[in-house]
Amino acid sequence: MNAHQPRAAEHAFVLFDVLRAHERLAELPALAEHADTGLLTQVIEEAGKFVGEVIAPLNREGDEVGAQWWDGAVTMPPGFRDAYQAFWQAGWPSLASAPEDGGQGLPTVVEAVLHEMLNAANHGWTMAPGLLHGAYECLRHHASDDLKARYLEKLASGEWLATMCLTEPHAGSDLGLVRTRATPLPDGRFALSGTKIFISGGEHDLSDNIVHLVLARLPDAPPGPRGLSLFLVPKFHEDGSRSAVHCERIEEKMGLHGSPTCVMRFDEAQASIVGEPGKGLNAMFVMMNAARLLVGLQGVGLLDAAWQKANAYAQERRQMRAPGTASKAGEADLIVLHPAMQRILNTQRAWIDAGRVIAYRTALELDVQKHHPDATQREAAARWCSLVTPVLKSAWTEQAFAGGSACLQVFGGHGYVREWGIEQHVRDARVAMIYEGTNEIQAIDLLVRKTLTDGAAGLLALLADLATDLGTQPEAQGTRDALARFGDFIRNRVVPLAGTTPDRPFWLADDFLRATALLLMAWAWERLAATAGHGADARAAFWRWVWPEFEMRLTMMDASLTG
Amino acid sequence: MNAHQPRAAEHAFVLFDVLRAHERLAELPALAEHADTGLLTQVIEEAGKFVGEVIAPLNREGDEVGAQWWDGAVTMPPGFRDAYQAFWQAGWPSLASAPEDGGQGLPTVVEAVLHEMLNAANHGWTMAPGLLHGAYECLRHHASDDLKARYLEKLASGEWLATMCLTEPHAGSDLGLVRTRATPLPDGRFALSGTKIFISGGEHDLSDNIVHLVLARLPDAPPGPRGLSLFLVPKFHEDGSRSAVHCERIEEKMGLHGSPTCVMRFDEAQASIVGEPGKGLNAMFVMMNAARLLVGLQGVGLLDAAWQKANAYAQERRQMRAPGTASKAGEADLIVLHPAMQRILNTQRAWIDAGRVIAYRTALELDVQKHHPDATQREAAARWCSLVTPVLKSAWTEQAFAGGSACLQVFGGHGYVREWGIEQHVRDARVAMIYEGTNEIQAIDLLVRKTLTDGAAGLLALLADLATDLGTQPEAQGTRDALARFGDFIRNRVVPLAGTTPDRPFWLADDFLRATALLLMAWAWERLAATAGHGADARAAFWRWVWPEFEMRLTMMDASLTG
Missing domain, CATH: 1.10.540.10 (Acyl-CoA dehydrogenase/oxidase, N-terminal domain)
Known part of the structure; x- marks a missing residue:
């Protein structure tokens, strides 16, 4: 390998x-x-x-x-x-x-x-x-300035590493249930106690110190998410003494064995508060949003790695006669010449290339949102990041797993054995559909929290931006039509959901996210196609084998709306 | 767990x-x-x-x-x-x-x-x-009678176990490339030499003897599949002496660790021929067809096992407020009350129940094919087994993996750790998409080998049988229409493929198999629904979230036909 x-x-x-x-x-x-x-x-x-x-x-x-x-x-x-x-x-x-x-x-x-x-x-x-x-x-x-003076440069340089301690045994997707307690000490610091699970890199020997950012409750905090504050607990204090934070064990997992997933116990550990009391989730969200984009990029990267392996194998290994080739009995053709294998490779390539366009655009918009002198531009960029990040995270992590599995299939029986390394990609990739907010929670985030709450104004503006971006080239007419059609569907069918029984929107959230992902892909493929000479096979694969799902998702949503 | x-x-x-x-x-x-x-x-x-x-x-x-x-x-x-x-x-x-x-x-x-x-x-x-x-x-x-006398009872009782030695390092899906040689010995037996890989249970300590059935070539055999003969090599001969067959190593795999996947080396091992020279594949096909039905049943069973685990967890674990429930802040609802989780569970249940109907019907038809006094019935049964087996094998092994992964998702982060055992199902299930003929080969088998070769007569007769079986109840009209529509599509669009460029049918084989699988499911769900009180949630899930793929597959095939 x-x-x-x-x-x-x-x-x-x-x-x-x-x-x-x-x-x-x-x-x-x-x-x-x-x-x-x-x-x-x-x-x-x-x-x-x-x-x-x-x-x-x-x-x-x-x-x-x-x-x-x-x-x-x-x-x-x-x-x-x-x-x-x-x-x-x-x-x-x-x-x-x-x-x-x-x-x-x-x-x-x-x-x-x-x-x-x-x-x-x-x-x-x-x-x-x-x-x-x-x-x-x-x-x-x-x-605070004091905390910054002590930690910021070490984190900026990476000399010290950091963790995000959110999940507890009974509180996974639902952080409002967090029970870890922080009790004020006379010197302005806090004593933090509780157990956090699924902490990636909670303990390791990579760096000389580890900075834990921990969600916990002050004694007088109200229940639910608004009672959460954020605290910093280092593995080692400045005087070299060890904090009262212990790694109790690491999980045995399906994959990702190179990353320790830790159970961390805090025993009255000395902690500093980060930001204001009760604003812990708010402070954490900066970190979580950045993490979601990175997880989407994981999806693109892992799928690309699986594709590179499968493509190399298919260009080298021979098996069976491929239809329409001139080889004789007793000879075999390259795997890549078999239509079913070409279909797998070209389809995954379509996801990788489009995903990369969407992910890089999102990363660019993060800077536009922060730095553009024009407020309208900053607003449009914020809209893009807010709406596209959950779509990227969900659709591309799913593809890294499902498409990675398709790449494994190219190896036949050899894909199932460890030797070629392709099965590791599939095992590793599976976790990305779960962490940083499960893919189902991303779908709820997109539809319930971000689309229905403003009467879809943001999402409709995004769709309009995509159409504008494509200009008036006749080749892109199909994509512009689909954008317009989805816009109508949102206005006429989805927006009225805000006033219906509270569970109704949740039934179509997954389909809604998939339809949005496919439209973003269609836009990305128009952009890729407009750039001379790029991937005709992957482009054809997109329109032939990926895009038809759009219609299917509309059908499914329709059933959920009327059912 | x-x-x-x-x-x-x-x-x-x-x-x-x-x-x-x-x-x-x-x-x-x-x-x-x-x-x-x-x-x-x-x-x-x-x-x-x-x-x-x-x-x-x-x-x-x-x-x-x-x-x-x-x-x-x-x-x-x-x-x-x-x-x-x-x-x-x-x-x-x-x-x-x-x-x-x-x-x-x-x-x-x-x-x-x-x-x-x-x-x-x-x-x-x-x-x-x-x-x-x-x-x-x-x-x-x-x-031969002699071989039967020596081995048949031991295999019937299971006192001895057996293997099927087909694959070689360069010959996986393509058995025509097999190189293992069998040289006649003066006593009527043969000396068999070569290396076979991916031999499940090639060596183990479960039974006191192991009977290997091995595809190999006689010295004068023509190249390709017609040069293959079948041989029997026991691990131990009747006199207790050990055969010259060695397990060189076992594979490290993604899963299925309880089954040794062996590399077997035959060094002039004493072998007996099974059946006639050059008819090895023919003799093996009995075994392979039985194995394909069993692999389809693996798909159904593994998905059911994953569903049982996920369903139990969802009925017990609480997380987040579900929409439309009356729980208060600080409380959480059962996972099963969340729409996205219900959707996963009901959809997989729809696949399990329909898959079981189709698999058991196939097993019944195997006996009808053998034992029915009426030749027409035997013929119809043979048609069912021939056409439905590849569909069951392919679609249900894919679902065991993809749907097993969906069941894993119900566990959130706990699904990715070994503790709950759900990730093992996903790792184990993956291999079933590959062995006994990859799922892509099943699709070629269905369309190219079994549908186009008789002008689709067999498949059209099967569709007609399904429609007849549903009778005239008005509720089943949608399914009867879909059967008729697919029949028209086959007659008008697929059958003419037989005369086109040789690679064209291969481009739509996968979609063709999926469409057939969905029609079989639709039939099975009509049968299930006609039986009082069965699974309304799973039935609704089938029509809302599984069935829309049928239309999508027609769209994809249309693109491959015109593209």
């Missing part, structure tokens, strides 16, 4: 040729100096080199050996610590951090490209730095 | 209430004495008890410990040998074997029920006896 090799040129193609990211970034004063395709391409190429040489080769052993727990300590798989030390010392975690915190101030989208590559190469390893930038942003926006 | 518990009453319900199996069996003189619902129900209940008490509890450790290879020998997981010894000594392998071979002469469908239960409870363990009955039938129909 060969380790995954990033293809920097393909990422740069989407960024500059398809999305014209440099032109967009040039509009943002804070980032305009980096709106240089030469510079950004160089960063992406270097990232590809680092990922391919240092991170990718550790993936297999990360799965085979896994993170090991012993008496509260976690030993990471061979090579993981050295790779992490090389990673932060080379400055990779600080790409998009602010220069005043020691960061490089590059656009968010460059970090997005890096993380897509990292996840494709080694999902398990990448979990550890995956939450780092979110934790940095969370502290940057919500922590 | 609780071990799976078969629900005998649900199996008996499909068999007698829905399919009226006893009436059908009463038409077959060879089996009429067993057409007794009391007797058959008792066998099914006993089977459920045995499976629940003896086989199911071994499933988890079978996965955790797995089969272990050492120096050519394979040690099975704890309890596996004892369970197997109890299994054959209780007579379970011989349920459907002929009385003259020491069997019990029960209908094939009873064995089907047993195997569905076994696979649901412990897929890994069940692989070992999975091929036994096929091997028995193969010898019964093709072996």
Whole structure:
């Protein structure tokens, strides 16, 4: 099995040729100096080199050996610590951090490209730095000056790693049920007690310290989510003493063995509050939204990695006669010549390429939302991020699993054995449909929380933007029609749901998200097609085998609306 | 985690209430004495008890410990040998074997029920006896009297187990490429040399002997599949000496760790020919067809096992407020009350129930095909088995994986950890999409080999039979219309494919199989609905969330036909 090799040129193609990211970034004063395709391409190429040489080769052993727990300590798989030390010392975690915190101030989208590559190469390893930038942003926006002085640079540089401690045994999707308690101490700090589960990287030997961000309740807090505050608990205090936070065990999982999923017990651990009391979820949301985009990128990256493996195998292995070829009895054709295998490969390629366009566009809009001088542009960007992030997270993590499984199928029986590494992708990818908000919760987020609450004004504006973006080329008429049709459906059928029985919208949320995902893909494929010479096979696969689901989802929604 | 518990009453319900199996069996003189619902129900209940008490509890450790290879020998997981010894000594392998071979002469469908239960409870363990009955039938129909005298009873009783040695490193789906050689010896036997891979149960300690059925080439054989002959090589000869057949290693796999997948090397092993030279594939097909039905039953059983787990969890675990319930802040509702979770559970239930109807009907038709006094009935039954088996194998193994993954989703993060056992179902189920002919090969089998070769006469007759079977009840009009519509589509669009470029049919084979599967499901749901009080939720789920794919597949086929 060969380790995954990033293809920097393909990422740069989407960024500059398809999305014209440099032109967009040039509009943002804070980032305009980096709106240089030469510079950004160089960063992406270097990232590809680092990922391919240092991170990718550790993936297999990360799965085979896994993170090991012993008496509260976690030993990471061979090579993981050295790779992490090389990673932060080379400055990779600080790409998009602010220069005043020691960061490089590059656009968010460059970090997005890096993380897509990292996840494709080694999902398990990448979990550890995956939450780092979110934790940095969370502290940057919500922590006191004192806390910032003590932690911000270490998180910006990645010298220390961070966790997000939300889930408890009885409180998974529903954070309002969190019971961990924080009791004020006389010195202004807090004593924090409780048990958190499913904490990725809660304990490990990659970095010399770990900064835990923990949701907990103050003694006088009201029940439910508004009673939650956010606290910081380091593994080691500044004086070198160890906090009262213990890793009780790590989970045995289906995959992702390179990432320790920890049960963390806090025993009156000394904690500092981050932001205001009762505003914990608010402070956490910065981190969670960033994490959702990264999980969507995981989906794109993992599917791409599976595709690369399957495609290489199909170009090399021969099996059976393919129809319409001239081979003789006793000879066999390359697997890639068989229609069923071509269909799998081209269909997954369609998902990867469109997903990349949508994900990079989202990362760009994050910067536009922050930095654009024009308020209307900032508003449109905020709308894009808010509405597209759950769609990307849900649809592309599902595809990483289902499409990864299709790529496994290309190997026949060899796909089921570990030797080729393809089954690891499928096992690893499965978790992304669950964490950072299950895919079903993303669907509720899109329809119930973000579409019905403003009479669909935001989503309709997004659809209108997509249509405008496609211009008037006749080839895109089908996509413009579909956008208009979905708009009508939303106005006439979905918006009236806001006044119906409360459970009705929940029955069509999943279909609604899928239909939105397919429309975004259709837009992305128009953009890709308008860029000379790109993937005719994948484009045809999209229209022939992916797009027909749109009609099916409308049918299903119709049944849920009338049923 | 609780071990799976078969629900005998649900199996008996499909068999007698829905399919009226006893009436059908009463038409077959060879089996009429067993057409007794009391007797058959008792066998099914006993089977459920045995499976629940003896086989199911071994499933988890079978996965955790797995089969272990050492120096050519394979040690099975704890309890596996004892369970197997109890299994054959209780007579379970011989349920459907002929009385003259020491069997019990029960209908094939009873064995089907047993195997569905076994696979649901412990897929890994069940692989070992999975091929036994096929091997028995193969010898019964093709072996010489001398070979039969030496092996048939041992296989009928299950005292010895059997393998099917087809695949070689370069010859998986394409058996025509097999290179294993058999050289005649002066005494009428053969010396067999070559390496076979992916041999399930090639070596183990469950039974005292193992009978290998091996495809190989005689020295003067032509290239391709017509040059293949079938040979028998026992692990131990009658004199107790060991054959020159070695297990070189077992594969590390994604799942199914309880079943050793062996690389078997034959070094001039003494072999006996089974059937005529050059007719090896023909003899093997008996075994392969039986195996395909069993794999379809694995799909149904594995999905049912995953559903049972998910349903139990959803009835017990509380998380978030469900819409439309009266719970207060700080309280949570049962997972089963959330629409997205109900949708998953009801949809998978729809697949399980319909799959069971189709699978049991197929098992019944196998006996009708063999034993019915009326040639027309035998012919119709042969048509059913030939056309429905690939559909069942492909669509239900895919559903065991995709629907098993949906059941995993019901557990949220807990589904991804091993503790609850649901992730094992997903890992185990994945292989069934590959072995016994990949799902893509099943689709080619259905469309190219079985539909286009007779101008679709067989398939059109099957559709007509389904429509007739539904009678004239007004509720079934939609299904009758769909059957008629697919018939027209086949006549007008598919049949003309036979004269087109050779690769064209291959592009729509997968969609064609899916459309056929959905029509069979629609028929099964009409049958289920006509039986008082059965599963209204699952029925509604079928029409709302499963059936719309039918239209989508027609759209996709249309694009492949015109594209």
